[in-house]
Structures are given as structure tokens and as C-alpha cells.
Amino acid sequence: MSRRGSTLHAALGAATLLLALPLAGRAQVGTAIGVARNLSVEGRAGIGIPGGDLANVEDPGFSAGVGVSYRVANRLRLRADADLETLLGATVPNTLTSYDDLKLWHYGAGLELELLRPIVIPWRVSAGVGVGATTWKFDQSASSKTYLTTSGFVRAGYSPMPLLDVFVQGRAYLMFTSPEDFAALGQTSPIGDRAWSFPVQAGVALHLP
Numbered sequence: 001m002s003r004r005g006s007t008l009h010a011a012l013g014a015a016t017l018l019l020a021l022p023l024a025g026r027a028q029v030g031t032a033i034g035v036a037r038n039l040s041v042e043g044r045a046g047i048g049i050p051g052g053d054l055a056n057v058e059d060p061g062f063s064a065g066v067g068v069s070y071r072v073a074n075r076l077r078l079r080a081d082a083d084l085e086t087l088l089g090a091t092v093p094n095t096l097t098s099y100d101d102l103k104l105w106h107y108g109a110g111l112e113l114e115l116l117r118p119i120v121i122p123w124r125v126s127a128g129v130g131v132g133a134t135t136w137k138f139d140q141s142a143s144s145k146t147y148l149t150t151s152g153f154v155r156a157g158y159s160p161m162p163l164l165d166v167f168v169q170g171r172a173y174l175m176f177t178s179p180e181d182f183a184a185l186g187q188t189s190p191i192g193d194r195a196w197s198f199p200v201q202a203g204v205a206l207h208l209p
Helices: 003-033 052-056
Strands: 039-051 058-071 076-089 102-114 123-138 145-161 164-175 195-208
Touching (some): 039 164, 052 195, 123 164
Antiparallel strands (some): 039 058, 058 076, 076 102, 102 123, 145 164, 164 195
């Protein structure tokens, strides 16, 4: 073989090697990112935003939550969650009407669907739905009431390491309230038979193989 041919083969071999290195690195990263994440626990915190009629009597406040999930299929997880929202009582403009601060304890279970294949890239996008209950407690009332609640959420996250995610999440809670209960709670409220709240949070999830 001529020196020119040997040089050409060597150049082609070197080019092939250079091209293969990033692909191999990507495969290693993908494999690491795609390790089994069967059980996950998380904590999150952010802002709680009242919606619908609830926004007429309460202002946004602090929210925090915890969750645990377990993989039951390739991209499907069974979840259990609990959130606390501390909403600030609003004063109605041009009136003397003001409302007490309100604490909402949400708890329930549901399903989460992963929308991206985690073995390919370190980004995480998921959505979920759930059902549970919410306990209402106004600060100046000795009583509390609990209502059936449904929820849904969307989440976007990033995996800086194989078993750790950081994420932001928005969730909507729909609570099936009873207007007659608000007198017992010490409130004269324009809230009807449905109320909304929207916690927006950032958090960290730890995955166990």
C-alpha cells in the first residue's frame, strides 16, 4: 500500500475515532441518566395562588409540599402527595369587609406520566392527575372542614446527577366546597360550591434504584 493510501486510511480511522468518542460519551451519560428510578421522594416550596371565587377573599401566600412516587410501568408512576397553602386574607376594595387568613391542607393520590424518554436526555417533563381531599381552616375559627378535591399538574425538571432532579411545578386543585359551611367557619363568604387554588413550586426529588 502506498504512503498516500496509508495516510488516507489513518486519517479516516482518526476521524472515525473522533466521531465515536462523543457518541460513546453520550451513550454513557444516557445510560447513567436512565438508571432505574423505582422509588422517589421529594420536597417542594413556592407560592399558593387562589383562583375563582377564592381569589375574592384570599390573596396569594406561601405553599410547601412533599411527595412520594413509585414506578408501575415504563413511564407511569403512582404518586401520593401532600401540600400546605397559607393564603392571606383579603380586604375587599371600597368596603369594610376583610377575611381571615386561610390554611389549605391538600392530600391525595394519583398517576404521573413521564412525557420524555429519560434515557436520552437529562431533562424531565411530566404531567399527572389525582384525587383526594382538602381541609380548610380559617385562622380565627376553631372549626375546620374537609372537601373532596381533584388535581392536575405539569412539571419540568433537570437531572444534574443520575438519582437527583431539580424541578419546577404548577398544580391546580379543584375543591368541591359547601357554601353553607362558611358560616360555621366564621366567614361570610361569596364562595360557591367550587373553589380553585394554584400552588407554583420549585423542588428537589431523590430517586432510589
